[in-house]
Amino acid sequence: MTELLVGTRKGLVVLRGRRGGTFEMAARTFAGEVVEFATRDPRTGRYFAGVTHGQFGPHLFYADDPAGKWEQAEGPAFPPGAGAAVERIWAVQPGAGEDELWCGVAPAALFHSLDGGRSWSLVRALWDVPERVHWEGGAGGLCLHSICPWPADPNRLAVGISSAGVWLTDDGGKSWRRSVKGLVPRYLPEEARKDTHAYCVHNMHRAAGQPTTLYMQFHGGVYRSDDAGASWIDIGTDRGLPSDFGFPLAIDPSDPDRAFVIPLAADADRVTPGGRVCVYETRDRGATWNALANGLPQTQAYLTVLRQAFCRDSDTPLGLYFGAQSGEVFGSADGGASWSTVAARLPPVLSLRCG
Amino acid sequence: MPRMILTGSIRQHAGGHAAVAVGGETVRAAIAALEEAHPALRGWVVDERGALRRHVKLFHRGASVSLDAAVGPEEEVHVVAAISGG
Numbered sequence: 001m002t003e004l005l006v007g008t009r010k011g012l013v014v015l016r017g018r019r020g021g022t023f024e025m026a027a028r029t030f031a032g033e034v035v036e037f038a039t040r041d042p043r044t045g046r047y048f049a050g051v052t053h054g055q056f057g058p059h060l061f062y063a064d065d066p067a068g069k070w071e072q073a074e075g076p077a078f079p080p081g082a083g084a085a086v087e088r089i090w091a092v093q094p095g096a097g098e099d100e101l102w103c104g105v106a107p108a109a110l111f112h113s114l115d116g117g118r119s120w121s122l123v124r125a126l127w128d129v130p131e132r133v134h135w136e137g138g139a140g141g142l143c144l145h146s147i148c149p150w151p152a153d154p155n156r157l158a159v160g161i162s163s164a165g166v167w168l169t170d171d172g173g174k175s176w177r178r179s180v181k182g183l184v185p186r187y188l189p190e191e192a193r194k195d196t197h198a199y200c201v202h203n204m205h206r207a208a209g210q211p212t213t214l215y216m217q218f219h220g221g222v223y224r225s226d227d228a229g230a231s232w233i234d235i236g237t238d239r240g241l242p243s244d245f246g247f248p249l250a251i252d253p254s255d256p257d258r259a260f261v262i263p264l265a266a267d268a269d270r271v272t273p274g275g276r277v278c279v280y281e282t283r284d285r286g287a288t289w290n291a292l293a294n295g296l297p298q299t300q301a302y303l304t305v306l307r308q309a310f311c312r313d314s315d316t317p318l319g320l321y322f323g324a325q326s327g328e329v330f331g332s333a334d335g336g337a338s339w340s341t342v343a344a345r346l347p348p349v350l351s352l353r354c355g
Numbered sequence: 356m357p358r359m360i361l362t363g364s365i366r367q368h369a370g371g372h373a374a375v376a377v378g379g380e381t382v383r384a385a386i387a388a389l390e391e392a393h394p395a396l397r398g399w400v401v402d403e404r405g406a407l408r409r410h411v412k413l414f415h416r417g418a419s420v421s422l423d424a425a426v427g428p429e430e431e432v433h434v435v436a437a438i439s440g441g
Binding site: 053054055056057059072077078079080083084085086 | 364365368395397398399400402403404406408410411436437
């Protein structure tokens with residue numbers, strides 16, 4: 001049984017079904033509210049949902065049964081004196097330590113929980129970096145959306161911020177350094193690139209079995225790091241991708257050489273290129289990319305797949321799932337070789353994670 | 356004591372109550388008292404800076420008021436979801 005947590009503009013949809021088979025809607029909760037992100041901590045089985053009420057703001061909830069009662073967490077909320085209020089919850093990520101979780105929000109900030117997600121505190125050192133005064137947001141706002149813990153080492157963490165680059169810590173968040181070596185912000189005039197702070201990271205993941213390897217979808221560019229994020233290598237130019245713009249990204253947890261992106265046409269045209277829906281796969285660390293389209297719409301299909309709306313499971317062969325603003329969810333139970341429509345006519349899909 | 360009249364969508368965070376008697380001589384103080392009595396409401400009407408949520412309206416004596424408005428001991432303040440959003 002596979003469970004999918006679909007965050008939509010009108011509630012959280014829980015789909016359950018057999019891999020490669022049909023899926024049924026097991027629950028719909030937070031009806032009418034914007035569920036920006038939902039995930040499950042595989043260590044505890046606890047579910048989390050970042051929910052933005054149209055009038056009453058963003059709040060984080062947790063539950064042991066997504067169809068049951070959800071409890072409101074204490075935070076994330078900025079402390080007095082920070083001069084900010086949480087605008088949107090972008091990501092909840094289990095950490096390396098027991099009962100440790102991280103949460104990324106807009107305006108770009110990181111929150112930390114050491115009690116399994118019941119309560120949250122601001123990671124002050126990242127909030128206070130002097131460079132923050134220069135940070136600006138992209139179309140989605142100034143947000144911290146990617147959180148990459150280091151397996152079994154709570155001190156090491158990489159986060160991605162739009163549009164403020166990659167930030168690394170080796171001491172559990174007490175100190176941070178920016179790491180953008182190799183990234184080229186081609187959206188800026190060449191003469192403006194040298195001193196810019198505007199590094200628009202769209203998505204970043206760490207390879208599960210090889211933590212020095214990270215992949216990144218940039219605002220124009222796909223990159224890989226072989227040195228834990230210290231530097232970045234272009235793997236998006238002239239290697240088989242129809243476009244180097246996009247948001248979704250996934251890595252095979254059992255193969256650090258294998259990653260997936262879903263390119264969009266361009267920053268000015270954020271739909272699947274040419275009206276064809278394709279996932280692109282590399283099996284050689286980005287040296288080449290190949291289209292996976294069997295079973296996906298290939299005519300007049302101009303879909304938008306958002307940053308958090310692509311996920312994989314941990315099975316063999318690998319399961320892959322993504323959702324679109326048009327309300328469809330597509331899935332593959334064979335590593336992308338074939339795809340089927342898992343759900344259709346949902347509200348616009350904002351996030352998708354395997355439960 | 357002033358009474359806070361809550362719109363339906365946030366009553367669940369006030370134990371299901373539609374009206375809550377609170378202390379305070381201003382709307383801001385009344386909301387603080389409301390949050391004290393029902394901590395699950397923290398962050399819903401005002402954010403962590405104490406600012407009124409952008410799409411929330413407060414009505415007192417039939418008019419939309421700010422957090423600084425004075426409120427008498429027997430008066431009501433309505434917390435209303437603005438007709439915005441989608």
